[in-house]
Amino acid sequence: MKRKSSCVVAGGAGFVGSNLCEALLANGLHVICIDNFRTGRMDNLRALKREPRFTFFEADIIEALPTSLRRQRGIDWVFNLACAASPPHYQADPEHTLLTSVMGTRNLLAFAEQVRARFLLASTSEIYGDPQTHPQVESYWGYVNPTGPRACYDEGKRAAETLVFDYGRAQRGEVRVARIFNTYGPRMRADDGRVVSNVVTQALAGDDITIYGSGRQTRSFCYVGDLVAGLIRLMAYDGNYSGAVNLGNPVEMTIHELVGKVLRLTSSESRVVRRPLPVDDPQRRCPDISLARRLLNWAPQVKLEEGLRRTIAYFAEEAANAASFPIGNPAGTSTRRLTRRSSARLSKMKDTSIPQMERTFINP
Numbered sequence: 001m002k003r004k005s006s007c008v009v010a011g012g013a014g015f016v017g018s019n020l021c022e023a024l025l026a027n028g029l030h031v032i033c034i035d036n037f038r039t040g041r042m043d044n045l046r047a048l049k050r051e052p053r054f055t056f057f058e059a060d061i062i063e064a065l066p067t068s069l070r071r072q073r074g075i076d077w078v079f080n081l082a083c084a085a086s087p088p089h090y091q092a093d094p095e096h097t098l099l100t101s102v103m104g105t106r107n108l109l110a111f112a113e114q115v116r117a118r119f120l121l122a123s124t125s126e127i128y129g130d131p132q133t134h135p136q137v138e139s140y141w142g143y144v145n146p147t148g149p150r151a152c153y154d155e156g157k158r159a160a161e162t163l164v165f166d167y168g169r170a171q172r173g174e175v176r177v178a179r180i181f182n183t184y185g186p187r188m189r190a191d192d193g194r195v196v197s198n199v200v201t202q203a204l205a206g207d208d209i210t211i212y213g214s215g216r217q218t219r220s221f222c223y224v225g226d227l228v229a230g231l232i233r234l235m236a237y238d239g240n241y242s243g244a245v246n247l248g249n250p251v252e253m254t255i256h257e258l259v260g261k262v263l264r265l266t267s268s269e270s271r272v273v274r275r276p277l278p279v280d281d282p283q284r285r286c287p288d289i290s291l292a293r294r295l296l297n298w299a300p301q302v303k304l305e306e307g308l309r310r311t312i313a314y315f316a317e318e319a320a321n322a323a324s325f326p327i328g329n330p331a332g333t334s335t336r337r338l339t340r341r342s343s344a345r346l347s348k349m350k351d352t353s354i355p356q357m358e359r360t361f362i363n364p
């Protein structure tokens with residue numbers, strides 16, 4: 001990979017963003033992270049704070065960007081990952097979600113234009129809605145409900161893509177768009193309501209495992225390390241293709257199959273309970289990643305079982321730390337069931353509402 005001097009990661013305190021910041025630092029780059037802590041956590045940046053090539057700004061990308069950030073020079077890449085990504089979180093304040101995608105993307109595009117940096121938008125498979133074709137290729141225009149409760153996210157991202165491609169067409173800067181499919185791994189939040197975090201935390205706590213609908217709906221799950229590698233490759237891509245690129249794992253499975261795997265890996269005795277399917281929940285979701293393979297020579301490497309093991313170990317360690325009550329071995333590789341006390345803590349962690357904005361500031 002060609003070395004770049006500095007990059008900006010908006011949404012860098014989140015699940016994917018913090019993993020991306022870590023990978024960019026490991027590649028020798030200077031990383032400037034922006035986040036408002038809507039869904040991100042200072043804890044995700046704990047290890048990065050010690051790194052001299054890491055700078056943090058607490059800011060909301062909907063507002064004017066901080067002056068000291070706008071004065072920065074030598075920035076080559078701007079990644080925009082800022083946006084709550086799980087339905088309960090993005091639906092908690094739909095107006096903010098929509099404006100983050102539209103106003104926030106516009107602010108960051110203007111900044112990228114000013115400093116002549118390449119811009120990458122973290123878009124989503126949700127722009128395909130409840131798709132009518134399988135697997136989803138980039139040329140598919142989608143089947144989205146523009147007025148339902150998910151529209152603030154789906155339509156926000158579609159509008160953000162429109163803005164990005166308009167900037168590109170007007171030659172105001174080089175742009176990249178990644179359409180990200182379901183991603184899982186360490187630093188997901190226990191309370192984010194996504195399928196992998198739900199099932200793993202319920203299995204570890206010995207709680208009932210909730211399956212929405214029949215459980216026959218399919219998803220494909222990409223390990224976060226694989227996704228981050230794809231994002232960096234797409235940003236570094238110097239070729240002529242200028243459209244969106246799907247990044248995800250093309251191995252499709254039912255929610256039932258996923259639950260079976262998690263129950264086995266955690267040796268959990270949790271029962272499975274059914275709940276009605278949420279509004280506009282897609283029935284099938286699977287990326288066609290031929291384009292990413294061809295352009296970026298990229299494909300996911302981490303098998304689901306291995307990724308789940310790492311994720312289970314992460315949540316087990318989180319629960320133990322929250323309880324100040326160690327379980328498993330120090331390397332965090334244990335997948336055995338939690339003690340009663342840790343499992344109670346885990347159930348409690350899941351109930352925790354999104355914390356108020358944290359105010360800690362890390363200075364360059």
Ligand SMILES: NC(=O)c1ccc[n+]([C@@H]2O[C@H](COP(=O)([O-])OP(=O)(O)OC[C@H]3O[C@@H](n4cnc5c(N)ncnc54)[C@H](O)[C@@H]3O)[C@@H](O)[C@H]2O)c1
Nearest residue numbers: 011013014015016036037038039040060061082083085183
């Ligand atoms: N994780 C997935 O499976 C997935 C799938 C598709 C797309 N994506 C996209 O990837 C990106 C990252 O997703 P994630 O899973 O890490 O979600 P996340 O919620 O963990 O991270 C989003 C981050 O953006 C921050 N943020 C939100 N609004 C902001 C604003 N207005 N100003 C500044 N910061 C703001 C949050 O505090 C958080 O740190 C999102 O844009 C999401 O749409 C993720």
